Amino acid sequence: MLKERILTWLMIASIIVVALLSLKSCSLQSQLDKADQKLDQLRGQKALLQGNVNSLTDDLKTAQKESERWRKEAQLNADLLDKRNAERAKLVQQSIADHKQVEQVIHDGDEQTKAFAIEHLPADIAGLLKRTSHCANSNNVEDPICNPTGATGFQLPDPGVHRKYQF
Numbered sequence: 109m110l111k112e113r114i115l116t117w118l119m120i121a122s123i124i125v126v127a128l129l130s131l132k133s134c135s136l137q138s139q140l141d142k143a144d145q146k147l148d149q150l151r152g153q154k155a156l157l158q159g160n161v162n163s164l165t166d167d168l169k170t171a172q173k174e175s176e177r178w179r180k181e182a183q184l185n186a187d188l189l190d191k192r193n194a195e196r197a198k199l200v201q202q203s204i205a206d207h208k209q210v211e212q213v214i215h216d217g218d219e220q221t222k223a224f225a226i227e228h229l230p231a232d233i234a235g236l237l238k239r240t241s242h243c244a245n246s247n248n249v250e251d252p253i254c255n256p257t258g259a260t261g262f263q264l265p266d267p268g269v270h271r272k273y274q275f
Contacts (some may be wrong), residue, residue: 213220
């Protein structure tokens, strides 16, 4: 009878141990399933983040190219502005020299030259300078008074014509 009791207790203990192991196995399986789900979520998030990184990298490369293009364009504009300013300075110097030369010619000229200079030359030169300035600063954009060199296409009127019609 003692043997039977011991065997019964051993059987009950075995059943309890098997039941506990079974519960533990179910618990571990549940934890493993949750870990697999979390791993799948993390993989999805990783793929999404990688896509975002790739998109941002492409955007950054595009922005760098655009920045380089703008930098080159700004440098070109600065160079063109420097060239235009240098040409304008040369024109100013040439204008000063021409003005001095005209003054010298008028000063050294005869009475007829001085009379022409006083009566007609200022208006003619002002008109010529106005047209020349317009041509030089308009970059010859479809303007009929400018020729391809940027100078005026008109000539000064003959001084003799003005004298004929004076009263």
